[in-house]
Amino acid sequence: MRSPLPPDLETPAAETMSRALEDRPTRIRVDLDALSHNLDRIRRHVGVPVMGIVKANGYGHGLLRTALHLQAQGIEQLGVAFVEEGVALRRAGITVPILVLGGIFGDQVTQFLAHDLEITVSSVDKLGQVEATAAAMGRPATVHLKIDTGMERIGVHSYSAGPFIEAAVASRWCRIKGVYSHLACADDPDSPMTTLQLERFLDACRHFERLGAPMPIRHIANSGGVLHFRDTWLDMVRPGILMYGVRPDVTALATVDVRPAMSLLSKVIYFKVVKAGNPVSYGATWAPEYDTRVVTIPIGYGDGYPRALSSRGEVLVRGRRFPIVGRVCMDQLMVDIGGYSAWNEDEAVLVGTQGAERISMEALAARAGMIPYELLVGLTDRIPRTYVGGRSRS
Incomplete structure (x- = not known):
């Protein structure tokens, strides 16, 4: 369901852009x-x-x-x-x-x-x-x-x-x-x-x-x-x-049983084999030591996903945890899946749970050298929000 804009932002251009983003594979799901x-x-x-x-x-x-x-x-x-x-x-x-x-x-x-x-x-x-x-x-x-x-x-x-x-x-x-x-x-x-x-x-x-x-x-x-x-x-x-559902810091005590309301999701948009020694992304900062499989995910720092997670972040694909490799781009990032397989349109989880694996907002922020607050509020309106659940209190 589309997140409504404040009434004074409901201009034709803003409304058109908001509707266009509804079908974007990268999305925030709010429970x-x-x-x-x-x-x-x-x-x-x-x-x-x-x-x-x-x-x-x-x-x-x-x-x-x-x-x-x-x-x-x-x-x-x-x-x-x-x-x-x-x-x-x-x-x-x-x-x-x-x-x-x-x-x-x-x-x-x-x-x-x-x-x-x-x-x-x-x-x-x-x-x-x-x-x-x-x-x-x-x-x-x-x-x-x-x-x-x-x-x-x-x-x-x-x-x-x-x-x-x-x-x-x-x-x-x-x-x-x-x-x-x-x-x-x-x-x-x-x-x-x-x-x-x-x-x-x-x-x-x-x-x-x-x-x-x-x-x-x-x-x-x-x-x-x-x-x-x-x-x-x-x-x-x-x-x-x-x-x-996010603690202020990874060291904060879990004295209240809360559940993360946000998942940050995308999809595999491209798959390729990268040969040993061929660098990936801007600056040629990372190259595989052996032939490997790399997938591209359509999210980047233009969406608020931190560039600081270049070759540091992780993504869940098909229930497994894989490393981001090379620099995070403005609109895309690359993930090394090694010898495993993935298909275009496979779900990619950047924050949330897939199978038995989970990436928390607190852990991701710590890995980026940030606090969870920064990461949460930095996710831009270019990412559509969808909502699940929501029964009113009886």
């Missing part, structure tokens, strides 16, 4: 039942509401389809990076609360209010901009206050949060729904940074008690926090990569 399973297991694990993070095209899984499916599963909240992502979700029929996690410009506030998007307020100045716009429009703004506990990205430093929180509590047009921070080192279960950040965050939150104000929803746990740090779960968690 929506795996997504349901992962959400269920995370909920059972933490026992608090979940904000599902669907930014960056749903971590490569498709922004609209994943969000619609999570809404059908009764997810409590969604999170995106930019206002444009939130607007696209509203236009697609998403009605659950949506928090925009990124920083904002003052002239964007009207878009937030017009589309009922929750705003990250990260300074007293930003609070004033939101307050003024909300008053002018006669529409209260729903906000989450951002506290910086160690990322040094956006947000008021925890040690100077008092005046910020006091101003927010006094606001007439800003309704404080949440207060949050972001963990910098939660992917590492042994890092002391997470405990320090949690202490700073909870200390900042005590300003609400001192002011006699209701405590908003406190959220700080990302995927690493969900996996490794029970004390960070508080009132809500914000799993991103974990919700899609």
Whole structure:
């Protein structure tokens, strides 16, 4: 099934290209039942509401389809990076609360209010901009206050949060729904940074008690926090990569039973015998020591498959694991199948399972010298997304 485009991208040219890509042999298959399973297991694990993070095209899984499916599963909240992502979700029929996690410009506030998007307020100045716009429009703004506990990205430093929180509590047009921070080192279960950040965050939150104000929803746990740090779960968690069945790192503990939702698939498009000593691909960096069989797969770095996997990556064909040889090209790569046989249109698995063999996103990223996040979000829209499963929660 074709992944829908945001309405403002449904131009004739974009629509024509999207339909043309439907028949491309290279494709991403998203298992929506795996997504349901992962959400269920995370909920059972933490026992608090979940904000599902669907930014960056749903971590490569498709922004609209994943969000619609999570809404059908009764997810409590969604999170995106930019206002444009939130607007696209509203236009697609998403009605659950949506928090925009990124920083904002003052002239964007009207878009937030017009589309009922929750705003990250990260300074007293930003609070004033939101307050003024909300008053002018006669529409209260729903906000989450951002506290910086160690990322040094956006947000008021925890040690100077008092005046910020006091101003927010006094606001007439800003309704404080949440207060949050972001963990910098939660992917590492042994890092002391997470405990320090949690202490700073909870200390900042005590300003609400001192002011006699209701405590908003406190959220700080990302995927690493969900996996490794029970004390960070508080009132809500914000799993991103974990919700899609991928651990943040190969060393992350598997404390939650999640299943990969994404498979990256293609097909054999060409077969040939390469004689000993004849180099393969750009730069002539690899040549076989003996006559061998090489197949070509129509995927490359133009699709987001890393060039760093040149002569390092692996592909599954006919249930066996074979090495990529030579440099990954923009649109194609070559695989040495040795003395085995393969036919044109045989399925090639670049991420996923075939027979008893499996290539995980975590292992592939590590081999490329990347993190799984990079690999997932780098897979381009040139690869069509197809979806399987997806029953709504009864």
